[in-house]
Structures are given as structure tokens and as C-alpha cells.
Amino acid sequence: MPHPVKLLYIIDSFTSPYAGTEGQLYKLIEGLDRDQFQPHLILFNCSQYIEQNGFPCGVSVLGYSKLSSLNTWWELFKLLRKKKIDGYQLAHIFFNDPSIIAPPLLKLLGIKSIISRRDMGYWYTPSYLKALRFNAKLVDAAIVNSRAVKEITCEKEGYKPANVHVVYNGYQDIEILAANKIDLRQSDDEIVLGIVANIRPIKRMQDAINAVAQLTCKGFKLRLVIVGGGDPSDLKALADNLNVLDRVEFVGSQSKASDYIQGFDICLLCSESEGFSNAIVEYMQHSKPVVCSAVGGNPECVDDGKTGFLYEAGDVSELTEIINALVEAKDAAETRAAFGREAQRKVAENLTLPVMLAHQEELYINVLNER
Numbered sequence: 001m002p003h004p005v006k007l008l009y010i011i012d013s014f015t016s017p018y019a020g021t022e023g024q025l026y027k028l029i030e031g032l033d034r035d036q037f038q039p040h041l042i043l044f045n046c047s048q049y050i051e052q053n054g055f056p057c058g059v060s061v062l063g064y065s066k067l068s069s070l071n072t073w074w075e076l077f078k079l080l081r082k083k084k085i086d087g088y089q090l091a092h093i094f095f096n097d098p099s100i101i102a103p104p105l106l107k108l109l110g111i112k113s114i115i116s117r118r119d120m121g122y123w124y125t126p127s128y129l130k131a132l133r134f135n136a137k138l139v140d141a142a143i144v145n146s147r148a149v150k151e152i153t154c155e156k157e158g159y160k161p162a163n164v165h166v167v168y169n170g171y172q173d174i175e176i177l178a179a180n181k182i183d184l185r186q187s188d189d190e191i192v193l194g195i196v197a198n199i200r201p202i203k204r205m206q207d208a209i210n211a212v213a214q215l216t217c218k219g220f221k222l223r224l225v226i227v228g229g230g231d232p233s234d235l236k237a238l239a240d241n242l243n244v245l246d247r248v249e250f251v252g253s254q255s256k257a258s259d260y261i262q263g264f265d266i267c268l269l270c271s272e273s274e275g276f277s278n279a280i281v282e283y284m285q286h287s288k289p290v291v292c293s294a295v296g297g298n299p300e301c302v303d304d305g306k307t308g309f310l311y312e313a314g315d316v317s318e319l320t321e322i323i324n325a326l327v328e329a330k331d332a333a334e335t336r337a338a339f340g341r342e343a344q345r346k347v348a349e350n351l352t353l354p355v356m357l358a359h360q361e362e363l364y365i366n367v368l369n370e371r
Contacts, residue, residue: 064076076102127293133158142163193224194264
């Protein structure tokens, strides 16, 4: 029986298995076929999570992370050289700074490399792009989590489309237990809107608050529940100014967002940029209708008029009209239920963890076999 392929993963830090990219990386490493692959994680910096919980594979900590420091480059080179001697043949790189530093060193050492891109490049700067376009000539393949991310990666970083592979995020089957459902209503006739996302400007949560304010003025009984970390003070001030502070609830970061999602009637995501939203898939897994901005990979996930509705990011009027339709129409409750059933079916058929793992493992073998 052939020996398993020794495979490196390189990332600057790992703080939580519940975060988007880090969560997918954790599931990938945990689920790899150990008969085929022997993974090892390289971290630029250690984290409290790793120290307290460990990881599903061996971990090496560089101890340096400053991009402009020669020590970072030298220490990573020495570590990669050791891993090369130990038989590691392929490296998969995540996040920004490792994408700058690692490819030239891996190329120099004869280790093949793959980079991952999982967003629409909101972090690009002219200096980053200059280095990334150079590195695109050194990297053997790129993995992206949506067609939209593929398009921006090819356009901005200069990758050839044939070298960029779409592998959608993979999700484990979930058991939705009614006993864990959190009842968020304060009255039986209240409709609960929900957002699961950390509070950041890019998420445009103010649009949802404005929509709630407009619909509340029309007499609708709505409650907006926001599940995610971050400072809510500006959003609370907005809700107060619009006289809907009692209609908006901030519950902070939660380890089991699913308990809250079960209590949502309509799930929202108002972002101005998304690669492929894990929150949307969680909504769909819970058989919930989704209303989200038509940005990035969102239209690849949500079928407009079938599993939910898409609207132009920042268009509060359109967002308000859609929520109105899902609340006011005579058959609104059945429409929401039908959207939710179709959403759950789509995830179960197309976005499973085994499908993601099979595509990743196939790509690793193909890259290794290319001359």
C-alpha cells in the first residue's frame, strides 16, 4: 500500500473552528482520508484555542508573523526546508500574509503549492496585488469557494481560469432538536427576522434596521435578532433614532447559532461583499427562507424566487418590499415554508462535507501528478 501524501497547511493564526474560513479548514483537515493524506499545520502565531484544545493534526508554530521582517521569511524557510526533508510534497496556503511569503519559498524548495481564496478581495491593496500577481506565476493551483471569487481572483491576481478550481464549502448534516429552539417572539403574532454575522460595516446591518422601521410604521409586528460579536452601539443608536430599539435585539456571539436560527421566520444577510456565506447555508439547512444581497457567491447559493429572494446591496426599499411580501401576503406563511423546504433540499444535495472533501482530495492528487 503506498504511503500517504504528506501535506502542509499554512495559515497565520487559528482562533476558532466556528469562524468561516477557519471552520472550513478545520473540517477539511479533520475529514481527510488518513490512508491517502498526512496533514500538518503551520501557524505563524499560536492561539489560545490551539493551546487549550489542540488540533486534528500536528502543529508547528513559526513564532513570527511580520511581513516586512526578514526573521519571518528566514524562519519559515528553515521550517519548510525541514518539512521538505521529512517528505512533505504539497502545501495549501490560507489568508493574506502567508499568500505573500510562502509561495516563493515553496517554489525554491520544490514543494508544490495551492492557495485558497474565499472572499471578494476587500483586503486587496496595490502593494499586496503587486506581490500576489508575481506569486500567481509560482503557485500550482488556486481553490475558491464560488464562481464569483474565481472571477475576481483571475481578474485581480492574474491567475489563468484553468488553474482556479471552484470547490464549494462543505457542511455536516445537522440534527435540529426542537428542545434547543430559542423562542424569540414576545407575542404570538410577531414575525422574527434574523441575522447571523459579526457586526462589521461590510455587513450593512443598518439596512435591516431601516427596513424594520419602515414596516413597523405600517403596523407590522416585527422583531430583528442579530447573532454575532462586535460593538452594537452605532446600530443601537440608529434603532433608537428610528423608534425601533425595542424591536431590535443583539444577543452577541453564540457557540450554537442554530438554537437562534430555529426561532427565525425569515433570515437576512445584507452584506455589500461576500465570497460564499456560511450563514446563508446554515439558514438553508434549518429550512428557512433567505433574503440576501445579490453580491459575490450569494446568487450561487440562493435561487431567487425559489429558496428566497435576492436584492441589490444597499437598496433598502427593495429589501423592505421583499420582507413585506413574505409577511403580508395571504399565503406568506406557506411561501416561507416552501422556500425553506427547497433551501434545505439544495444544501443536502450539493453542499455536503463528503462532496467538499472528495473534490479537495482529487485536486491535491491532480496537482501532485502534474509535471
